[in-house]
Structure formats: structure tokens, C-alpha cells
Amino acid sequence: MALIEHLTQEYLRTKKLPHIWCPGCGNGIVTAALIRAIERTGYDQRDVVIVSGIGCSSRAAGYLNFNTLHTTHGRALAFATGLKMARPELKLFVIMGDGDCSAIGGNHFIHAARRNIDLNAVIINNHIYGMTGGQHSPLTPTGMKATTAPRGTLERPFDLLVLARGAGATFAARGIAAQPRQLEQLIVRGATHKGFSVVEALSPCPIAYGRRNKLGGAVEMLRSMKDSSISVERAAETEDAELKDKTITGVIYSFDAPEYAEEYYRSISDNKG
Amino acid sequence: MPETKPVLMQGNEACALGAISAGVRFYAGYPITPSTEIAEHMAEKLPDLGGVFIQMEDEIASMAAIIGASIGGMRTLTATSGPGFSLKQENIGYAIMAEIPCVVVNVQRMGPSTGVPTAPAQGDVMQARWGTHGDHPIIVFSPASVYETYYLTIAAVNLSQKLRQPVIILLDEVIGHMREKVLIPEAGKLLVEKASDLVPSDWKPYDEKGLTPLVPFGFGHYYHVTGLFHDQYGFPTGDPPQVERALDRLHHKLEKNRDEIILTNYIGHKEPRVAIVTYGCTVRSARAVVTKAYWQNRLPVGLLSLQTIWPFPAREIEALAKQVDVIIVPEMNMGQIVGEVERYARGQAEVIPLNRYDGEMINPDQIYEQMGRWLS
Numbered sequence: 001m002a003l004i005e006h007l008t009q010e011y012l013r014t015k016k017l018p019h020i021w022c023p024g025c026g027n028g029i030v031t032a033a034l035i036r037a038i039e040r041t042g043y044d045q046r047d048v049v050i051v052s053g054i055g056c057s058s059r060a061a062g063y064l065n066f067n068t069l070h071t072t073h074g075r076a077l078a079f080a081t082g083l084k085m086a087r088p089e090l091k092l093f094v095i096m097g098d099g100d101c102s103a104i105g106g107n108h109f110i111h112a113a114r115r116n117i118d119l120n121a122v123i124i125n126n127h128i129y130g131m132t133g134g135q136h137s138p139l140t141p142t143g144m145k146a147t148t149a150p151r152g153t154l155e156r157p158f159d160l161l162v163l164a165r166g167a168g169a170t171f172a173a174r175g176i177a178a179q180p181r182q183l184e185q186l187i188v189r190g191a192t193h194k195g196f197s198v199v200e201a202l203s204p205c206p207i208a209y210g211r212r213n214k215l216g217g218a219v220e221m222l223r224s225m226k227d228s229s230i231s232v233e234r235a236a237e238t239e240d241a242e243l244k245d246k247t248i249t250g251v252i253y254s255f256d257a258p259e260y261a262e263e264y265y266r267s268i269s270d271n272k273g
Numbered sequence: 274m275p276e277t278k279p280v281l282m283q284g285n286e287a288c289a290l291g292a293i294s295a296g297v298r299f300y301a302g303y304p305i306t307p308s309t310e311i312a313e314h315m316a317e318k319l320p321d322l323g324g325v326f327i328q329m330e331d332e333i334a335s336m337a338a339i340i341g342a343s344i345g346g347m348r349t350l351t352a353t354s355g356p357g358f359s360l361k362q363e364n365i366g367y368a369i370m371a372e373i374p375c376v377v378v379n380v381q382r383m384g385p386s387t388g389v390p391t392a393p394a395q396g397d398v399m400q401a402r403w404g405t406h407g408d409h410p411i412i413v414f415s416p417a418s419v420y421e422t423y424y425l426t427i428a429a430v431n432l433s434q435k436l437r438q439p440v441i442i443l444l445d446e447v448i449g450h451m452r453e454k455v456l457i458p459e460a461g462k463l464l465v466e467k468a469s470d471l472v473p474s475d476w477k478p479y480d481e482k483g484l485t486p487l488v489p490f491g492f493g494h495y496y497h498v499t500g501l502f503h504d505q506y507g508f509p510t511g512d513p514p515q516v517e518r519a520l521d522r523l524h525h526k527l528e529k530n531r532d533e534i535i536l537t538n539y540i541g542h543k544e545p546r547v548a549i550v551t552y553g554c555t556v557r558s559a560r561a562v563v564t565k566a567y568w569q570n571r572l573p574v575g576l577l578s579l580q581t582i583w584p585f586p587a588r589e590i591e592a593l594a595k596q597v598d599v600i601i602v603p604e605m606n607m608g609q610i611v612g613e614v615e616r617y618a619r620g621q622a623e624v625i626p627l628n629r630y631d632g633e634m635i636n637p638d639q640i641y642e643q644m645g646r647w648l649s
């Protein structure tokens with residue numbers, strides 16, 4: 001209890017509450033996991049910066065008591081890249097939605113991954129554009145309905161973490177809003193990893209996605225999210241056929257590679273000397 | 274003791290060096306003709322100064338990155354040309370709204386679209402004014418020489434810092450690529466105005482009382498930066514009176530500092546009958562005309578060159594129109610600034626456009642001929 005009060009006092013802008021999210025929205029769960037994760041890293045509050053794009057999830061920045069930067073749609077990682085290069089000692093968490101990060105911001109995502117710049121991307125994936133009322137995103141599963149795909153989308157979604165790997169990110173993890181403690185741990189691991197880290201957080205949007213696709217309310221959505229997920233450790237012991245419709249959670253991969261900002265500053269001091 | 278040393282350099286180089294003299298230590302950009310030399314000079318020089326050069330994945334990201342770096346406390350600049358300038362517009366609007374200082378150089382080329390990448394044109398005057406959406410204020414400089422490019426870049430950096438406002442430099446392709454002498458002050462002679470680091474404990478990022486310096490992220494002032502309309506602490510608001518006040522605030526800070534922002538220069542007869550009003554490289558042709566018509570032939574003519582084109586030098590035009598019968602406005606476009614001149618001449622003088630848009634400079638003879646018609 002004491003911890004919760006402490007976190008609320010220190011890290012939430014309580015005067016800005018209540019938040020704008022709908023009842024049952026998963027954004028609050030993911031934001032809470034992020035706050036706990038930041039606490040667990042032990043970072044100085046002054047060094048932490050929250051950067052976000054545009055969309056329901058990106059509004060989280062306004063509620064968090066740090067230096068917060070709410071940018072333009074899709075561009076959060078590009079703003080963050082500039083800030084990180086200017087001030088490499090800062091710890092940047094970049095909150096994006098699935099449409100924000102993978103559609104309009106796709107180019108910045110692959111290049112932040114390629115540079116392996118030390119930014120911690122937290123992508124809240126609710127499979128839909130929520131703020132504009134439910135249009136399909138590049139992560140909407142084929143066949144699911146959206147206001148712009150009233151008969152179900154024909155497009156194929158991609159796996160953001162496979163994309164991240166191909167582009168060069170050195171850490172990728174997936175968590176679900178139904179398991180907030182695991183999500184918190186994954187964000188901590190992403191934060192302490194040196195290099196570009198991606199944490200995808202699956203999150204229910206009962207209003208703009210669940211309702212249209214008859215997925216039930218928030219409780220049902222969280223339950224089915226849990227039922228269809230399997231940890232990466234268990235998945236390793238499971239037959240491929242059984243994993244077909246499963247969401248694999250946990251640290252999907254992690255390895256070391258030179259981090260861009262550090263390499264840059266090392267290279268310029270070498271030149272000088 | 275010599276205070277300055279003359280150096281021969283290209284316009285694009287002068288822009289890069291001016292930026293560095295003014296304390297710019299962060300450059301993000303994307304290659305595009307005819308501005309690439311600015312990026313190349315920055316890539317060469319900034320690392321030795323402990324600064325950052327980064328080539329971003331696109332024009333949009335370059336604009337975003339300089340804003341991010343400015344929030345981190347660095348002085349920043351990016352350069353581009355027409356197509357890239359179009360792409361940067363959304364984030365330019367963001368910087369205006371969030372009051373983040375930065376300098377954007379557009380070395381203009383002929384458009385629309387890919388146009389003629391290597392041909393000069395002054396076609397982005399209105400885009401520089403209105404390229405980003407919404408009712409925003411903007412500052413735009415238009416240098417007429419390599420020398421002016423150097424000094425106006427310094428002025429742009431300082432003004433942008435002081436007003437927490439993006440400043441655009443519209444460079445002409447001919448200036449960007451021309452070599453001329455620039456008098457570079459000795460090290461230490463340049464006055465780089467520094468925003469105060471000392472802020473009161475009740476510092477507010479968007480203080481209703483007026484301008485406050487930007488306190489970079491990472492110093493324990495936990496404020497919010499957004500492109501949404503916001504209150505004095507940076508938090509989003511849709512409350513009509515607050516929205517109106519916030520927009521007024523953006524415009525007032527330019528109006529209050531008008532004299533520092535608006536730079537113009539008049540040469541020629543004390544009581545002219547015909548005046549030329551122009552900007553950028555077209556000033557060079559106009560100067561040749563005035564040299565011949567006034568200095569040699571003592572005709573009652575003059576030239577008002579505009580180093581600042583936005584905010585538009587309305588008062589200067591109003592005053593000029595009262596003196597003269599005719600104002601000729603040569604431009605390398607189909608007529609963009611001429612509309613503003615007409616507006617502020619308020620019918621006191623006849624305003625004559627003179628346009629060229631074939632990718633060539635307006636030559637002095639063209640202006641001379643037009644002028645002759647009004648002097649006979």
C-alpha cells in the first residue's frame with residue numbers, strides 16, 4: 001500500500017486525473033506497469049523522460065510526473081533520437097500505439113532499431129486506431145472488423161518483434177495487460193538493456209475494437225488474452241502446431257551490440273585526442 | 274589589431290559556419306540538392322566541437338530530431354530544399370506551438386514537385402509563411418549574398434533562442450552555390466546571446482506573463498511539451514479563453530520584438546519616384562540597376578531590400594509608398610511578395626510585378642527597362 005501511495009505521489013500528475021481513457025481500457029494497466037518498472041530501475045526521476053506519439057496510449061505522457069514530450073503522430077522515436085543524441089545520460093521511454101509505431105512511424109521504428117540507439121520503446125498494441133474511433137492498423141489480425149474494414153480486413157498483420165529483429169533491435173519482449181507483473185519485469189529488462197529495446201504490450205480496447213468484433217467487455221478480453229498466451233519458455237517445449245494461435249510472451253530475444261549514442265561520443269573524443 | 278579576416282566561401286558553407294559561430298552544435302538532416310553542402314560541412318566540423326551530426330532516415334525525422342535536441346538544450350539547425358521543406362512542415366508547426374527554438378534552412382530550387390533540382394527560384398515564399406497548418410507566426414530571412422547568409426544565420430539562431438520560435442532561412446540556390454568573400458570575426462568577437470540558465474523556482478514553461486527561457490529536460494522541472502493547445506505548464510487544454518490566449522501569446526511575442534526581427538535596407542535617392550522592393554538573390558540585380566540609375570545617372574530611384582520577409586515589413590512598405598509613385602517588385606516566381614507590397618502600399622503607389630520563372634535569374638536590364646517606363 002505504502003509503495004502504491006509513494007508511486008502515485010511521485011510519478012503521477014494526480015491533478016491531471018481522471019484520465020481520458022474509456023472504462024475497461026488497457027492503457028491504464030500498461031501505464032501502471034511502466035511506473036512500477038521505472039521505480040524498479042532506480043533511475044533518478046530527473047533523468048527519466050517520457051516521449052510519446054499520438055493516439056489514446058500516447059496520452060499517458062501527460063499523466064506522468066517526469067519531463068514529458070508528447071510529439072506528432074508516428075514521430076516519437078525521431079524526436080527521441082534527437083534528444084538522446086543531445087543528452088545521452090537521459091533515460092528515455094517512448095510510448096507508442098500500434099498504428100502510431102508501425103504505420104505512420106514505421107520508418108523511424110526500423111531506423112531506431114538499426115542504429116541500436118538506447119531508447120526504450122513501449123508499444124501498446126490494441127490492434128486498432130482507438131482515438132479516431134476504430135480503424136484497422138497494420139497489426140489488426142486478418143478478418144477482424146474495423147470502421148474502415150466493415151467486412152473484416154483483408155490485410156495481413158506483421159509481427160512487430162520479427163520486424164524489430166530484422167531491422168537490428170537488440171532486445172525484444174512481449175507482455176500482456178492481463179499479466180501486469182510480467183509486463184513490469186519486461187519493461188525493467190528492456191530499460192536496463194543497453195541499445196534499442198522493444199516491449200510490445202498487448203492491451204484491450206473494448207470500445208473501438210472489442211465491441212465491433214464481439215470480443216466481449218474488458219474482463220472477457222483480458223481473459224482470452226491470458227488464455228491464448230504462452231510464455232517463451234513453455235513455448236520452447238511445445239509443438240509448433242499447438243503454437244499456431246498463441247501469443248508468445250516474455251523476452252523473445254536479447255543480445256549485445258554497439259549502442260549508437262555511446263559509439264558516437266566515443267568516436268568524437270577519439271578524434272579529438 | 275585586425276578584428277576580422279576575409280574568407281572566400283560558398284553560401285551553403287557560410288550558412289554552416291554562421292550556425293557554428295552562433296553556437297549550433299546539433300545538426301540533423303537528409304541529403305537533398307541544392308542544400309547538401311550544408312550537411313557536409315556540419316558532418317565535417319561538428320564532431321571536432323563536441324557537437325552532434327546525424328543523418329536521419331528522412332526529412333520528417335530530421336525536423337523531429339532537431340526539436341528533440343533543442344529540448345535537450347542544444348542549439349540546432351537543419352537544411353533542406355523544396356520537397357524536403359514540404360515534408361518538414363508538420364513538425365515546424367509543432368516547434369512553433371511548443372515554442373522550441375530551431376533554425377530551418379531551405380535552399381530553394383525550382384518547383385512545384387521535383388521541379389528543376391539545380392535551378393534557382395523564389396517559389397517557396399508563401400510556403401515558408403503558410404506551409405504548416407493553423408494560424409501560426411513565423412520568421413523568415415532571405416539573404417542576398419554569402420556575407421548576409423553568414424550574419425543572418427547567426428541572427429536566426431539568436432532570435433530563435435530568444436523568442437523560442439523556429440526561424441526559417443530561405444536561401445536562393447545561386448547564393449548557396451556562389452563563392453564570395455565573408456568577413457569572419459576573430460574568435461571571441463561574436464556575441465552569442467545566451468538564454469539564462471538561472472530560472473526562478475516558480476518557472477513555468479509557458480508563463481502567461483511573457484517569454485521565459487526554455488529549461489532543458491533533465492534538470493528537475495517536470496513540465497509537459499505538446500503540440501496541443503496548452504496552459505502555462507504545458508498541459509493540454511481545449512478551454513476557449515485559454516486557447517485564444519495561447520494563440521495570442523505566440524503572435525504577441527513576435528510583435529513585441531518587431532524591431533529586432535524586421536531587417537530591411539534602403540539604398541538610392543533621398544526622394545525617389547520609383548523604388549524597387551525585392552529580396553534574396555534578386556536584390557543583386559536590383560542593386561546593379563540602382564548603381565547605374567542613381568549613382569551614375571542621378572535618377573530618382575531607390576531599392577528597399579528585405580532581409581526579413583516574414584513577418585512582412587508592412588511599416589517600411591507603407592512609408593515607402595507614401596514617398597514614391599511606383600514600386601517595382603521583381604521576384605523569381607509568379608508573384609508572391611508583390612501581393613503583400615500591394616496590400617501595405619494601400620493605393621498610395623502603383624505596384625508593378627516583375628516575374629521570371631524559367632529557372633534563370635532576373636537580369637538588371639529587365640528591371641532597368643521596366644523602371645525606364647515610369648521615369649520618362
Ligand code: SF4
Binds near residue numbers: 056204207
Ligand atoms: S478507444 Fe480503446 S484504446 Fe482508446 S481509450 Fe477507449 S478503450 Fe482505450
